[in-house]
Amino acid sequence: MRITLDALEVLDAIDREGGFSAAARRLHRAQSAVSYAVRQLEEQLGLQLFDRDGWRAHFTPAGRLVLDEARRALAAAQRVEAIAAGLDQGWEPRLAVVVDAVLPLGPVFAAIAELDAAGAPTRVEVVSATLGGVPRRFDEIDADLMLAKELAPRADLHLLPLAEVEMVLVAAPAHPLAQQGGISRASLDAHRELLVYDSGAPMPAASEHALGSSRRFLLADFGSKQQALLAGLGYGWLPTSLCTGLLQQGALVELPLEHGSRFRFVPTLAHRRDRPLGRAGRALLGLLTAEPSPG
Amino acid sequence: MRITLDALEVLDAIDREGGFSAAARRLHRAQSAVSYAVRQLEEQLGLQLFDRDGWRAHFTPAGRLVLDEARRALAAAQRVEAIAAGLDQGWEPRLAVVVDAVLPLGPVFAAIAELDAAGAPTRVEVVSATLGGVPRRFDEIDADLMLAKELAPRADLHLLPLAEVEMVLVAAPAHPLAQQGGISRASLDAHRELLVYDSGAPMPAASEHALGSSRRFLLADFGSKQQALLAGLGYGWLPTSLCTGLLQQGALVELPLEHGSRFRFVPTLAHRRDRPLGRAGRALLGLLTAEPSPG
DNA sequence: AGACTCCATCGGCTGCGTTGATGGAGAATG
DNA sequence: CATTCTCCATCAACGCAGCCGATGGAGTCT
Incomplete structure (x- = not known):
């Protein structure tokens, strides 16, 4: 890895603040450090990122495209930190939920929105399926929670009733x-x-x-x-x-x-016995079983 | 941004090679540098990533989750480099194609596979739509190419016939x-x-x-x-x-x-007059118009 | 015209991350 | 069980990457 996240952050700051100097202020660094970082990044990428018309520096079209991609990389890196911070507090990094399509999806999304609002760094995956497809997808994607209409008994699952x-x-x-x-x-x-x-x-x-x-x-x-x-x-x-x-x-x-x-009918919420739910899973479970409307 | 891509790369290398020393060899660094990087990352994340039982170091469960997320971040950063390298050679970073659902999708995917094989770093987006939805989605997602059954004349589009x-x-x-x-x-x-x-x-x-x-x-x-x-x-x-x-x-x-x-009927391939296609767009266009079967 | 802001460049310095050595602990071998 | 090997932690020492502050050229504002 030759490029550094720091350089990408500089790029981002320049766009946000509209200039090298302003970016330097935001980053609490000297302006020359910003110039240096930009020049270095340009050399590493072999690409001119800014038009210097002697006055204000503007992104070149190529620069803007790189910036766009850079922001994704920054977000990914921030997720690493968020995951780590979350693990500390019991948040799991991934939570997969399979929902039977007969059940209303609204409450599920509402509950996930509440999780986000609570600052959960968890990547929540929702998959909709029908009939036998529900437990099948549950196993296929190795999901954590399943909301099903009816479920063949399985020793490895813990079941909870939902609202009718x-x-x-x-x-x-x-x-x-x-x-x-x-x-x-x-x-x-x-x-x-x-x-x-x-x-x-x-x-x-x-x-x-x-x-x-x-x-x-x-x-x-x-x-x-x-x-x-x-x-x-x-x-x-x-x-x-x-x-x-x-x-x-x-x-x-x-x-x-x-x-x-x-x-x-009374739909069922299931989760695996052998794998304890993380904080997000427990919270989602709580929100769903507390809701008057299920699923 | 406190964590560094370099540390994440070290993490990745440790997993690939199975140990600190081996990772150090892969990275052409001293073993102590790897130890240092890991310790630093652990401090920054406030999380123990490895079990040191005095002998071989193993990932903790948390460490493995962080590793998983770290790999995404590394991939994102590599995309930045790929985009830059590609821009140099005329590849555009994104290419969006809207395809009328009456047209066979197979040739489109085949053409995209050829692009990938040619080393295009372009992020290709394919959207399927029907009837009036085709030009609508074309505008909505600001797409580059459109494959439509029939198209109301538009001054801003350049049209090409496809095979019947x-x-x-x-x-x-x-x-x-x-x-x-x-x-x-x-x-x-x-x-x-x-x-x-x-x-x-x-x-x-x-x-x-x-x-x-x-x-x-x-x-x-x-x-x-x-x-x-x-x-x-x-x-x-x-x-x-x-x-x-x-x-x-x-x-x-x-x-x-x-x-x-x-x-x-003869389907139409359209692209915008005011925005020249990048290398991937031109290649895709060539592959599609050369194909005996359209779309 | 003068005062400003912006960015490039340069010299100088700091400290981060490197190396190589050392040591402890488990594994492999006989 | 002794020997040897590998693995990782730790430490001192060092070099250079990257930071700062200063300077200068160029464009803008009034």
């Missing part, structure tokens, strides 16, 4: 089913059910709440499912988090199913 | 239309046409080749459209790049439309 999520059976207002009154399960049979399936699994497994429709359409995620429902392609279950607004607007209607057009 | 793309009218074999012989445009009317629309536009604009179907379903991208076609949701146009394999397998069939079930 409600699913509603809906369709577009133009859909034939929307015209009917009381709907029997049998009458659903004549129409297309839209289902989210796990694109990673070899064959789409029948979901517990898949109604006995002869024709089923399989979609990769709940966003697509929402779109397909709005387009009137069929009927299907949506979590209330994805359709309350649409129901109010009348873009979707709830189907009056005889045995109940809604069902609830 | 062929679209085929297809449906699933189980679809009623697949059973028929010669299909008139009117007979399509009774069935659902699947269309890709630009989710960013206020209202889905009627596409030129949208047949006069009374029921149209709007999908966000060609991946969804392909899925929907396979599921038998309706009929629609697909580029041959997305369906030749499926046609051979029999998963989709071509619909014998009276006035032709295929049409071709």
